[in-house]
Amino acid sequence: MEITNDIKYVGVNDHEVDLFEGQYVVENGMAYNSYVILDEKTAVMDTVDARFTHEWLDNVQAALGSRKPDYLIIQHMEPDHSANIANFMQVYKDTAIVSSEKAFVMMKQFFGTDFEDRQIVIKEGDSLSLGKHELAFVAAPMVHWPEVMVTYDSYDKVLFSADGFGKFGALDVEEDWACEARRYYIGIVGKYGSQVQNLLKKAAGLDIRIICPLHGPVLTENLGYYLGLYQTWSSYSVETEGIMIAYTSVYGNTKKAVEALAAKLTAKGCPKVVVTDLAREDMAEAVEDAFRYGKLVLATTTYNADIFPFMREFINHLTERSYQNRIVGLIENGSWAPMAARTMKKMLEGCKKLTFTKTTVQIKSALNDDSNAQLEALAEELCRDYLAQQDETADKNDLTALFKIGYGLYVVTSNDGKKDNGLIVNTVSQVTNTPNRVAVTINKDNYSHHVIKQTGIMNLNCLSTDAPFKVFETFGFQSGRTADKFAEMKPLRSDNGLAFLPRYINSFMSLKVEQYVDLDTHGMFICTITEARVISNIDTMTYTYYQNQVKPKPQTEGKKGFVCVVCGYIYEGDELPEDYVCPLCKHGAADFEPIE
Numbered sequence: 001m002e003i004t005n006d007i008k009y010v011g012v013n014d015h016e017v018d019l020f021e022g023q024y025v026v027e028n029g030m031a032y033n034s035y036v037i038l039d040e041k042t043a044v045m046d047t048v049d050a051r052f053t054h055e056w057l058d059n060v061q062a063a064l065g066s067r068k069p070d071y072l073i074i075q076h077m078e079p080d081h082s083a084n085i086a087n088f089m090q091v092y093k094d095t096a097i098v099s100s101e102k103a104f105v106m107m108k109q110f111f112g113t114d115f116e117d118r119q120i121v122i123k124e125g126d127s128l129s130l131g132k133h134e135l136a137f138v139a140a141p142m143v144h145w146p147e148v149m150v151t152y153d154s155y156d157k158v159l160f161s162a163d164g165f166g167k168f169g170a171l172d173v174e175e176d177w178a179c180e181a182r183r184y185y186i187g188i189v190g191k192y193g194s195q196v197q198n199l200l201k202k203a204a205g206l207d208i209r210i211i212c213p214l215h216g217p218v219l220t221e222n223l224g225y226y227l228g229l230y231q232t233w234s235s236y237s238v239e240t241e242g243i244m245i246a247y248t249s250v251y252g253n254t255k256k257a258v259e260a261l262a263a264k265l266t267a268k269g270c271p272k273v274v275v276t277d278l279a280r281e282d283m284a285e286a287v288e289d290a291f292r293y294g295k296l297v298l299a300t301t302t303y304n305a306d307i308f309p310f311m312r313e314f315i316n317h318l319t320e321r322s323y324q325n326r327i328v329g330l331i332e333n334g335s336w337a338p339m340a341a342r343t344m345k346k347m348l349e350g351c352k353k354l355t356f357t358k359t360t361v362q363i364k365s366a367l368n369d370d371s372n373a374q375l376e377a378l379a380e381e382l383c384r385d386y387l388a389q390q391d392e393t394a395d396k397n398d399l400t401a402l403f404k405i406g407y408g409l410y411v412v413t414s415n416d417g418k419k420d421n422g423l424i425v426n427t428v429s430q431v432t433n434t435p436n437r438v439a440v441t442i443n444k445d446n447y448s449h450h451v452i453k454q455t456g457i458m459n460l461n462c463l464s465t466d467a468p469f470k471v472f473e474t475f476g477f478q479s480g481r482t483a484d485k486f487a488e489m490k491p492l493r494s495d496n497g498l499a500f501l502p503r504y505i506n507s508f509m510s511l512k513v514e515q516y517v518d519l520d521t522h523g524m525f526i527c528t529i530t531e532a533r534v535i536s537n538i539d540t541m542t543y544t545y546y547q548n549q550v551k552p553k554p555q556t557e558g559k560k561g562f563v564c565v566v567c568g569y570i571y572e573g574d575e576l577p578e579d580y581v582c583p584l585c586k587h588g589a590a591d592f593e594p595i596e
Contacts, residue, residue, distance in 0.1 A: 003210065003218055004156045006133065008036045010044070010059035012052040013170035020168060024187055024284050028180075029170035032056075032080055033214045035160065036063040037153070040131030041070040043098075045151070045160050046214060047084035056084060057091060068092060071120070071128070073135070074099040075162040076148050077106040081214050086111045089118070096120050098128060100139070102147035122149065138202050140164070142195040144188060150199070157209035163189065164199065165226055166215030178229060181216065183288045185233050190291065190321035196234035200227070228488060236325045237468050238294035238503060242272030243382060246286055247299035247331075248279055248308040253366045254333045258299050260367070261331070261375050268383035269390055278310040287317045290326075294503065295382055299331035299361075302340045311340075315347045324352040325466055327538075329378050331361040338362055353466060353549075355538055357381050385535040389492050389502070394533050396495065401507040401532035402430055404462040405438070408540040411461040411475050412440060413491075413499045414451045420491055420499040421480035423448045424472055426543055428460060431526065438511060441524045445586065447481040449523055456513040458525070459498045464538035467504035469550050477567060477584045495531050507534045562592040570595070 001009035011033035020026045032048035034056060042064060048056045060069070072088055072095050075081075085107060089095065098120045099107070108114040122128070124139035133155045140148040143164055151160040167181035189196060211219040211226065219226055232239050243265055249255035255277070262273045274293065276286045290296050300311040328348065332340035341360050348354060359381050361374040387393040405428055413422040427441035440460060442449040452458050463471065474485055491499030500508040511527035541550070547565075554568035561572040567585040571592065580589045 003035065003212065004158070006038045007153070007156060007158060007212075008038070008063040009218065010034045010036050010056065010063050011171075012048050012055050012059070013172050014049060014052065015170060016051065021188070024168065024183070025282055026168045028168070028173040028175060030080075030168065031171045031215055031217075033212065033216075033218075034060070035212055036060060036069075037130060037133055037135075038063070038067070039133045041129075042067055043071040043073055043128075043130055043135070044069050044088070044095075045073050045212075046075055046081045047072075047088055049080045050083035053084050053087050057087070060088075069095045070130075071095065072097045073128075073151060074103055074107075075150060075160065076145060076214060077103050077110070078145060078163075079110070082107075082110065086113075089115060098122055100147050100149050103149075106147060124149075138199070140195070140199045142192045143199055144192050144195075152206055152208075157207050159203065159206065159208045159211050161211050161213045163214055164196070165211050165213040165219060165230065167213075167217075169216065171217060177217070177226075181226075181229070182233065182239075182292065183284055184215070185230070186288045186291045186321060187284050190233070190287075193234040193236055193322060196230065200231060200234065203227070231470065233291070235468050235470060236291070236322065237470065238325075239292045240272060240294075241503065242274065242293040243270050243295040243297060244274045244276065244289045244293045245297040245299060246276045246278055246290065246311070246314055248277070248301065248311045249299075249333075250301055250303075250308070253363065254299055254301055254331070257331055257333070257361065257363055257367055257371070257375060258297075260372070261297065261299075261361075261379060264376060264379035265383060268379055269386035269393060270383055271386070278314050279308075283310075283314065283317065286314060287321070290314075290318055290323065291321070295327040295329070297329040297331065297378075297382070298344050300333070300340050300344070302332065302334035302338050302343075305337070305339065307340045307343050311344070312347075315344060319347065319351060322351075323348070324354065325468070326353075327355045327357065327382070329357040329359070329361075329382060331363065331375075331378075333363040333365070335365045338364065355466070358537075381537075384537075388533045388535045391495075396531045396533060398507075398532050398534045399436060399529070401462070401509050401534050402433075402436065402438075402529075404507040404534070404540050405430055406540050406542060408542050409463050409472075409546055411463060411471070411501060411505070412442065412448060412452075413459040413461060413501075414448050414455060414457070415498055416447075416451045416454075416480075419480075419484055420486045421448055421451060422461075422475045422485050422499070422501075423480065424476035427522075436529050437514070438509065438527050438529065439524055440511065440527065441519065441522050443522050443586075445521075447479050451480075452513065452525060453516065453523070457496050457498060458511050458513075458527070459494055459496070459500050460509045460511055461501045461505045462507045462509075463541040464504060464506040464536060465541050465545055465549070466538055467541055467550070469552060471501075471504055472546070472550070472567075494533075506536045506538050506540060507532070509533075556595045559595055561595055563595055564592050566591050 015029040035045040510531035515526035517524040
């Protein structure tokens, strides 16, 4: 298979494997990818599983023709990619092997030799010229082994991404990419979200037109889609709105409760309800769904003064993979000493940013009036945001939305007649309660100030503590005059026709401007409330919480200069100009501090 004029695919399909890594069911097999780059010098990218030695060597020889390989580049030392290193080096005795220092240590462990007389050790920032193809090496530690390097070919704009952007399934089988890539990512790489985020930041500076992973298809179109999913998965953000119910049931009573809850959730507007019997369904699929959806209900019996084994295994899979940033509800069943809810909550206590529902359902043997009432309360709590988002079921005069205002962070949305817009503000206050009036102060340099002065309306979205940094990048670090801030988010609409955020808010208010106060650099809009909805009971995102829990810590090590306390942008230099404006968040020099 030809990737470009100079890059050839020489990998293999495996339909013999039933369990990948000894645990993941792969009904459609696996692909072990390898590539050959032909230039003044030639390079082979990685090898394949040990069971396909001769097929792979035949593929390599066919791609090379009469030529010999100059380099074997090893990006990752897992045996499904490295098993044929020794066989290759035995066949091609003049080839140099290119890899990281840690990879050579592993080679000696696997093969008894590190090919000392033929090795080229590379590190972050190193490059290798094949002629017109310049290969740049980027360290990707713990994505998902410590020795991993990825490789960028600046000529064909190709990223050889190692296990990144991989998926289950052989290449000769047609199937949806996202489903099997998600299961692959969550199962194998999911623990290392921060490391994947670091790699994505590095990749953002490259002009990538093709991604060549070590598993799954070569990606050549709509790369923003794949990069966007990796951004979502690695930041532990919600991919799909909905609720997953994971349960175990011994005699069927817990199952009846789960079925009743699922029906209630659907009736209350939940867009997707996924029910999984942990004893019967694929555990990897169950773990995948827990990370995909924003809310999770765990339902199980007390068993041997603990919880049912399949539920314990499921929760262990979640905690092992850094499960976080979700809403969790609990259902327990027990005939004499129910304690499953307490056990499950304790198992999850090390997870970051989990919000447990106020309602916990307790069943004593079988459903009765009390436990049915608790199911109704749990469904109401889990669906409050869905009910509030729909015009037919929303309470549009819920002025307890005012209680969500604090010294927090908000997204103010508006529309210039052509597209929706939004910006981050932190200057909102209630100024009167008869009538209810709110003051919103906006920098005059912001495009939203211009739009709101013209239209006289806005929506105030109260951000909640589950909002990821991506929200602040989208609405705070770019101008709505040139950027479509809702390009990756389908907004919902209030009665005034303006957008409100479909997630990451606990309330919103539609505001009508009654008075404008000129504050030199800023303008204050005094507004009445025309609509107010409470979406959830998650705490409001305060500025302190954002600084401590959400904003990434700037990478200042080894750098000299000044760092923006708002967005983390680093200005390198001995002196910061007094009139300097941060190119990301547009804050001035006063919001920079020296790097110590």
